[in-house]
Amino acid sequence: MVEAVLQSNPEYQKALADQEIEARAQRAIRKRRLAVRGWQIGIFVAIFGLWELGADTGWIDPFFYASPSAVIERLVDWAQNGTTEGSLWFNLWVTMEEALIGFVIGSITGVIVGIALGRNPMLSDILSVYIKAFNSIPRVVLAPIFIMILGLGLASKVALAFIMVFFVVFANAFQGVREADRDLIANAKILGASDWQVTRSVIVPSAMSWIFASLHISFGFAIIGAIVGEFVGARFGIGQLISIAKGTFDSAGMFAAIILVMVITLFAEWIMTLIENRLAKWRPQQSIDVQ
Amino acid sequence: MQADKGGVPAIELVDVTRRFVSPTGKNLTALRDFDMSVAQGEFAAVVGPTGCGKSTTLNLVTGLARPTSGEVRLMGAPVSGIDPRVGFVFQKDALFPWKNVIDNVMAGPLFRGKSTAEAERLAKDWLTRVGLSKFLHHYPHQLSGGMRKRVSLAQTFVNEPEILLMDEPFSALDVQTRTVMHEELLNLWSERQASVVFVTHDLEEAVALADKVYVLTAGPATVKSVYKIDLPRPRVVSEIRYDPAFVKYCRTIWDDLREEVETSYRRANEAA
Numbered sequence: 275m276v277e278a279v280l281q282s283n284p285e286y287q288k289a290l291a292d293q294e295i296e297a298r299a300q301r302a303i304r305k306r307r308l309a310v311r312g313w314q315i316g317i318f319v320a321i322f323g324l325w326e327l328g329a330d331t332g333w334i335d336p337f338f339y340a341s342p343s344a345v346i347e348r349l350v351d352w353a354q355n356g357t358t359e360g361s362l363w364f365n366l367w368v369t370m371e372e373a374l375i376g377f378v379i380g381s382i383t384g385v386i387v388g389i390a391l392g393r394n395p396m397l398s399d400i401l402s403v404y405i406k407a408f409n410s411i412p413r414v415v416l417a418p419i420f421i422m423i424l425g426l427g428l429a430s431k432v433a434l435a436f437i438m439v440f441f442v443v444f445a446n447a448f449q450g451v452r453e454a455d456r457d458l459i460a461n462a463k464i465l466g467a468s469d470w471q472v473t474r475s476v477i478v479p480s481a482m483s484w485i486f487a488s489l490h491i492s493f494g495f496a497i498i499g500a501i502v503g504e505f506v507g508a509r510f511g512i513g514q515l516i517s518i519a520k521g522t523f524d525s526a527g528m529f530a531a532i533i534l535v536m537v538i539t540l541f542a543e544w545i546m547t548l549i550e551n552r553l554a555k556w557r558p559q560q561s562i563d564v565q
Numbered sequence: 566m567q568a569d570k571g572g573v574p575a576i577e578l579v580d581v582t583r584r585f586v587s588p589t590g591k592n593l594t595a596l597r598d599f600d601m602s603v604a605q606g607e608f609a610a611v612v613g614p615t616g617c618g619k620s621t622t623l624n625l626v627t628g629l630a631r632p633t634s635g636e637v638r639l640m641g642a643p644v645s646g647i648d649p650r651v652g653f654v655f656q657k658d659a660l661f662p663w664k665n666v667i668d669n670v671m672a673g674p675l676f677r678g679k680s681t682a683e684a685e686r687l688a689k690d691w692l693t694r695v696g697l698s699k700f701l702h703h704y705p706h707q708l709s710g711g712m713r714k715r716v717s718l719a720q721t722f723v724n725e726p727e728i729l730l731m732d733e734p735f736s737a738l739d740v741q742t743r744t745v746m747h748e749e750l751l752n753l754w755s756e757r758q759a760s761v762v763f764v765t766h767d768l769e770e771a772v773a774l775a776d777k778v779y780v781l782t783a784g785p786a787t788v789k790s791v792y793k794i795d796l797p798r799p800r801v802v803s804e805i806r807y808d809p810a811f812v813k814y815c816r817t818i819w820d821d822l823r824e825e826v827e828t829s830y831r832r833a834n835e836a837a
Contacts (some may be wrong), residue, residue, distance in 0.1 A: 327663075374635035379740065455659070457655050457659040458659050458661060460627075460629055460653070460655075460657035460659070461677070462655070462661075462672070463629070463647055463652060463673055464627055464629075464647060464652070464653045464719070465673035465676050465721075465724060466649060466673055466677040466678070466679075466724065467672075467676040469674050475661070475672065476661065479661070479663045480663075482663075509704060554663075555662070555704075556662055556663040556704045556706070557662075557706070558664070
């Protein structure tokens with residue numbers, strides 16, 4: 275019976291050399307990777323092809339939905355001739371500057387305050403009610419206030435980006451501190467660590483994966499903060515471009531701006547992942563199960 | 566064999582009671598009227614039913630927990646805070662996962678203000694002694710359970726503790742690895758002659774390693790009886806289990822311990 279199965283299945287061989295097994299595994303990995311990539315490209319082509327086709331044949335109204343070719347045309351036009359508000363690169367830089375400054379200050383203070391409160395239960399008990407209350411305010415409603423107080427320039431957008439980033443990073447850093455392994459803390463203490471050494475060598479590293487998870491999403495939040503700030507009132511920036519495009523019913527312009535923001539955020543995400551992988555080299559790598 | 570050097574016991578728990586108050590205000594007694602005395606250079610093992618409060622005794626000696634009443638003394642002086650002479654080996658290995666092997670072992674000396682060069686020298690020395698000199702730059706997750714335990718031992722021993730506390734340190738290891746670790750522990754200990762309190766639920770482990778075995782009652786724990794183990798040293802743990810004297814010790818102590826285990830088991834069932 276077993277013999278029969280063995281013979282009828284030519285794939286099955288009793289003893290394969292290590293090299294052969296490895297070569298097969300490599301091939302399987304490559305095949306899978308190709309399949310994934312193929313589907314990804316296929317879906318991309320399908321969506322944009324349908325969009326273009328729909329716009330060309332009039333199934334969807336190009337006035338509202340634009341079309342991929344119109345969007346690309348607009349991007350090229352902006353890049354070559356500048357926008358109504360000056361050079362595209364300048365506008366892009368304005369938004370990036372606001373988001374980056376807000377992101378950096380927001381995440382640094384978020385981490386510091388999160389760790390400080392996480393290490394100090396009394397203080398965190400006292401302040402928790404205020405943090406909860408403040409956290410329940412949808413951040414974007416603060417935009418008009420910031421613009422009123424800080425003006426149309428950089429400061430109001432940075433403030434909004436900051437507040438969006440701060441709470442996310444703070445909450446994660448705080449949780450990360452709380453989740454730090456009690457045995458590790460006890461071990462460090464018995465090995466002779468002072469409170470500060472415990473914080474530096476146990477608390478911060480163990481909160482790091484929480485903090486990084488929050489940094490990934492919070493860069494997106496910083497961009498939201500900058501753009502919403504620009505919607506409400508600004509002279510330059512991608513948000514301002516979208517706002518103007520809306521005013522002139524320029525759907526291609528809106529989509530073009532959205533795509534720009536998307537590309538930038540993806541790029542930032544990629545850089546963040548690089549940094550994270552570098553810092554987290556101690557984490558176990560999963561071995562791949564190849565069929 | 567273990568000479569009582571200064572006459573002062575290394576570790577002393579005198580009439581110690583330790584209560585916990587749960588967040589809802591319920592009172593739980595972990596230890597009651599607990600007396601224990603470990604001479605300098607002596608190896609004491611503590612056995613008792615699960616959850617009876619064995620680990621609590623160790624926490625009291627480290628200074629991480631305070632007795633509700635009674636006194637804990639190290640070398641004759643009452644414990645106040647974490648004592649630098651104490652080393653602790655945890656049940657699950659408490660290595661820092663983000664540090665590699667050598668950095669883990671260097672942590673103790675660095676915390677205690679030694680220079681990096683000095684810490685590195687000590688760490689390398691201890692890692693060689695536990696047979697891991699080829700794994701200095703591996704991370705804990707890349708090592709087997711037995712290797713991680715060796716790193717833990719090096720991490721603790723590098724501080725040269727006079728008092729060594731071990732909380733079921735080998736319970737997560739497989740039987741063969743555990744026997745190897747027993748031998749290694751006894752070798753390290755015979756070089757250093759630290760005073761050891763070794764908590765375990767494994768009676769054979771206790772008899773094989775210790776000079777003295779404390780049997781605790783089902784919680785709240787108090788000392789039920791103390792047995793002196795007069796087996797010659799150096800002991801070969803892998804062979805000692807066939808020694809008739811060893812078997813006799815195990816049987817006698819087990820008869821004593823069984824009642825407590827049964828009580829504890831019955832209570833757990835009633836609670837469930």
